[in-house]
Amino acid sequence: MTAYADTGFLCSLYAPDLHTARAAARMKRQALPLPLTWLHHVEFPNASLNALLADVAGGVLAGAARPWLRS
Numbered sequence: 001m002t003a004y005a006d007t008g009f010l011c012s013l014y015a016p017d018l019h020t021a022r023a024a025a026r027m028k029r030q031a032l033p034l035p036l037t038w039l040h041h042v043e044f045p046n047a048s049l050n051a052l053l054a055d056v057a058g059g060v061l062a063g064a065a066r067p068w069l070r071s
Contacts, residue, residue: 005034007043015048 012023055061 003030003032003034007040007047010040010044011047014044015051 008019009023009026011017012019013027052061056063
């Protein structure tokens with residue numbers, strides 16, 4: 001049987017979060033490469049974007065001034 005990682009698992013590997021240590025430990029036990037599907041290619045950027053947008057909404061990030069638009 002082939003192991004399959006959901007996008008949340010992959011996000012934990014590449015963008016540290018609460019589950020990163022467990023995901024990394026699991027990858028050390030993984031004998032074969034995990035399949036990377038077209039869905040991962042779609043969901044991974046969306047997950048990163050959603051995390052960024054959540055930080056904007058939460059006030060962690062704020063839009064910077066664009067000097068070329070000043071009047």
